[in-house]
Amino acid sequence: xxxxxxxxxxxxxxxxxxxxxxxxxxxxxxxxxxxxxxxxxxxxxxxxxxxxxxxxxxxxxxxxxxxxxxxxxxxxxxxxxxxxxxxxxxxxxxxxxxxxxxxxxxxxxxxxxxxxxxxxxxxxxxxxxxxxxxxxxxxxxxxxxxxxxxxxxxxxxxxxxxxxxxxxxxxxxxxxxxxxxxxxxxxxxxxxxxxxxxxxxxxxxxxxxxxxxxxxxxxxxxxxxxxxxxxxxxxxxxxxxxxxxxxxxxxxxxxxxxxxxxxxxxxxxxxxxxxxxxxxxxxxxxxxxxxxxxxxxxxxxxxxxxxxxxxxxxxxxxxxxxxxxxxxxxxxxxxxxxxxxxxxxxxxxxxxxxxxxxxxxxxxxxxxxxxxxxxxxxxxxxxxxxxxxxxxxxxxxxxxxxxxxxxxxxxxxxxxxxxxxxxxxxxxxxxxxxxxxxxxxxxxxxxxxxxxxxxxxxxxxxxxxxxxxxxxxxxxxxxxxxxxxxxxxxxxxxxxxxxxxxxxxxxx
Amino acid sequence: xxxxxxxxxxxxxxxxxxxxxxxxxxxxxxxxxxxxxxxxxxxxxxxxxxxxxxxxxxxxxxxxxxxxxxxxxxxxxxxxxxxxxxxxxxxxxxxxxxxxxxxxxxxxxxxxxxxxxxxxxxxxxxxxxxxxxxxxxxxxxxxxxxxxxxxxxxxxxxxxxxxxxx
Numbered sequence: 001x002x003x004x005x006x007x008x009x010x011x012x013x014x015x016x017x018x019x020x021x022x023x024x025x026x027x028x029x030x031x032x033x034x035x036x037x038x039x040x041x042x043x044x045x046x047x048x049x050x051x052x053x054x055x056x057x058x059x060x061x062x063x064x065x066x067x068x069x070x071x072x073x074x075x076x077x078x079x080x081x082x083x084x085x086x087x088x089x090x091x092x093x094x095x096x097x098x099x100x101x102x103x104x105x106x107x108x109x110x111x112x113x114x115x116x117x118x119x120x121x122x123x124x125x126x127x128x129x130x131x132x133x134x135x136x137x138x139x140x141x142x143x144x145x146x147x148x149x150x151x152x153x154x155x156x157x158x159x160x161x162x163x164x165x166x167x168x169x170x171x172x173x174x175x176x177x178x179x180x181x182x183x184x185x186x187x188x189x190x191x192x193x194x195x196x197x198x199x200x201x202x203x204x205x206x207x208x209x210x211x212x213x214x215x216x217x218x219x220x221x222x223x224x225x226x227x228x229x230x231x232x233x234x235x236x237x238x239x240x241x242x243x244x245x246x247x248x249x250x251x252x253x254x255x256x257x258x259x260x261x262x263x264x265x266x267x268x269x270x271x272x273x274x275x276x277x278x279x280x281x282x283x284x285x286x287x288x289x290x291x292x293x294x295x296x297x298x299x300x301x302x303x304x305x306x307x308x309x310x311x312x313x314x315x316x317x318x319x320x321x322x323x324x325x326x327x328x329x330x331x332x333x334x335x336x337x338x339x340x341x342x343x344x345x346x347x348x349x350x351x352x353x354x355x356x357x358x359x360x361x362x363x364x365x366x367x368x369x370x371x372x373x374x375x376x377x378x379x380x381x382x383x384x385x386x387x388x389x390x391x392x393x394x395x396x397x398x399x400x401x402x403x404x405x406x407x408x409x410x411x412x413x414x415x416x417x418x419x420x421x422x423x424x425x426x427x428x429x430x431x432x433x434x435x436x437x438x439x440x441x442x443x444x445x446x447x448x449x450x451x452x453x454x455x456x457x458x459x460x461x462x463x464x465x466x467x468x469x470x471x472x473x474x475x476x477x478x479x480x481x482x483x484x485x486x487x488x489x490x491x492x493x494x495x496x497x498x499x500x501x502x503x504x505x506x507x508x
Numbered sequence: 509x510x511x512x513x514x515x516x517x518x519x520x521x522x523x524x525x526x527x528x529x530x531x532x533x534x535x536x537x538x539x540x541x542x543x544x545x546x547x548x549x550x551x552x553x554x555x556x557x558x559x560x561x562x563x564x565x566x567x568x569x570x571x572x573x574x575x576x577x578x579x580x581x582x583x584x585x586x587x588x589x590x591x592x593x594x595x596x597x598x599x600x601x602x603x604x605x606x607x608x609x610x611x612x613x614x615x616x617x618x619x620x621x622x623x624x625x626x627x628x629x630x631x632x633x634x635x636x637x638x639x640x641x642x643x644x645x646x647x648x649x650x651x652x653x654x655x656x657x658x659x660x661x662x663x664x665x666x667x668x669x670x671x672x673x674x
Contacts, residue, residue: 164572166568166571166572166575167568167572169564169565169568169571170529170565170568170569170572173561173562173564173565173568174529174565176557176561177536177558177561177562177565180557180558180561184554186554187553187554189543189554191539191543191554191555191558192536192539192558194539215603218599218603219596219599219600222595222596222598222599222600223587223592223595223596224592225591225595226589226591226592226595392631392633393630393631394626394627394630394631394632394633395623395627395631395641397599397626398602398622398623398626398627399623399645401603401606401622402606402619402622402623402645402649405606405607405610405615406615406649406653406661409615409661409662410661413660415610415611415662418607418610419607422603422604422607425603426600430521430525433521433586434518434521434522434525436525452557455557456552459552464547
């Protein structure tokens with residue numbers, strides 16, 4: 001089978017000491033990032049991206065991806081041991097993981113979590129491997145109207161499936177507007193530069209994400225500090241051999257649940273508006289509904305650990321698929337990785353598969369290897385990882401800030417970018433507090449240029465008619481789906497009014 | 509009497525955000541009109557997308573304002589406890605100070621000064637621990653960035669006058 005052969009070439013390219021070394025470094029950094037409460041996986045990738053510009057592309061990508069996968073494993077350690085989720089997608093595992101720890105079964109919970117994370121990630125990787133080539137071939141037949149339609153679905157998922165559609169809309173438009181600052185590509189006129197020369201360069205995506213996710217998280221964390229107390233770590237974190245075996249057995253007995261959660265997570269991850277976090281909650285909900293003893297959930301049901309952990313790792317893997325194949329990131333972290341792909345000189349999309357197969361397939365091969373590496377490190381070194389939590393905040397926080405600012409400057413040696421990072425740090429803090437979703441802002445910022453280009457080219461093809469999107473056989477159904485997604489919140493309002501009227505009538 | 513920053517409600521901050529977004533939206537609309545907001549002969553003019561996007565943003569903002577400031581105002585305080593404000597300022601203000609001193613002291617020295625200050629002031633470390641941190645960090649950064657990756661960082665005023673190599 002073609003995919004299998006390509007995968008073997010990928011392993012071949014990957015298995016050099018340098019690249020494996022970078023991958024392991026990424027995994028270890030990711031585990032640390034996942035364990036430390038103030039820093040999430042997205043933050044780690046955002047801060048270290050600028051440094052990787054100077055690496056060779058395959059090493060850079062597998063290192064950043066290693067950070068991403070590593071953080072997926074690390075986050076569950078603090079969720080289970082302390083009830084402090086290291087990442088947003090580690091919250092659901094806390095519901096049953098923490099009670100298990102309180103019952104003295106922390107080792108079992110963590111071992112199960114690690115095994116099922118690996119299981120979910122591998123299933124997602126297999127799906128990824130086999131869907132990658134057909135998706136890419138389909139995408140090769142995309143013209144500008146199809147591209148625009150798919151981009152509209154991407155934004156539609158934020159509006160239709162996110163929390164507040166109004167706030168998501170504001171964030172999307174704000175992201176687009178930020179991406180327009182600078183010189184207009186077609187006419188050469190400066191837009192939104194207000195006469196300054198620095199702004200003519202436009203805003204680079206990286207300092208803004210470093211601000212939103214790096215410094216913003218430091219500030220958000222600072223505000224929460226008075227609430228969180230972390231108890232003595234070293235005793236609770238030991239993982240014995242019988243825990244490891246019991247954990248594996250738990251995954252086997254619930255293999256159906258784990259597989260289903262993984263598939264759910266993978267599909268959710270592909271959609272830009274939904275990622276690892278909603279996937280973990282959805283999987284938890286389904287597991288509870290389909291369980292034979294739903295009342296056990298929340299008190300230490302092992303299914304409550306298996307479902308969300310399988311789903312969130314699978315979702316993280318799924319988010320990369322549209323990024324590589326179409327250039328549409330399925331999550332903010334995938335968006336940052338995509339920016340990296342651009343910076344290393346490649347263009348994500350179907351042609352990447354045909355023109356740079358070693359790059360793509362060595363990354364896909366790294367999906368398997370990184371997860372294996374992360375699993376092994378977690379099973380053997382959990383106490384060491386947990387000890388990292390002893391690092392004093394007064395050293396950790398400034399370190400993150402300094403690394404963020406260094407990263408912001410390293411991109412294009414512009415001091416403006418350092419200020420940009422700090423300003424967006426404050427903005428990110430306020431937006432988070434006010435429940436304005438950051439993901440649409442980041443994705444719109446990254447995709448703003450491509451969206452505008454796709455729209456322009458489509459309209460040139462059709463001499464200005466917007467109907468072109470509905471006249472082509474491939475783009476029409478996609479556009480209709482996108483429009484439905486945009487209209488979903490309106491439907492929901494009507495639905496709710498009908499329900500309220502029905503309830504009022506029934507109560508009489 | 510509770511201080512004003514403790515009395516600020518979430519609703520007040522929502523309104524503040526709405527005002528800022530509306531001002532931005534109007535400014536962008538003005539710029540878009542200057543650049544030409546309509547369809548030219550050869551396709552959309554430079555201001556077209558700006559115009560559409562800014563209008564969409566204004567509409568979205570008005571919608572959010574209607575729901576969050578009028579229909580369902582969240583009257584809970586924005587800061588739940590005075591410790592929040594205190595910690596925020598204690599962490600945030602040094603960050604601003606850091607960015608302000610970088611042009612003068614260069615990235616390496618500024619990072620060292622910042623870490624030493626924060627360790628001593630916020631973390632209440634002894635002066636020698638803070639000093640150690642303030643020296644080790646720049647050295648490690650120097651090795652990693654200059655020698656390792658060859659990434660250049662802003663240098664101090666003393667560098668620019670050729671007194672020090674950093």
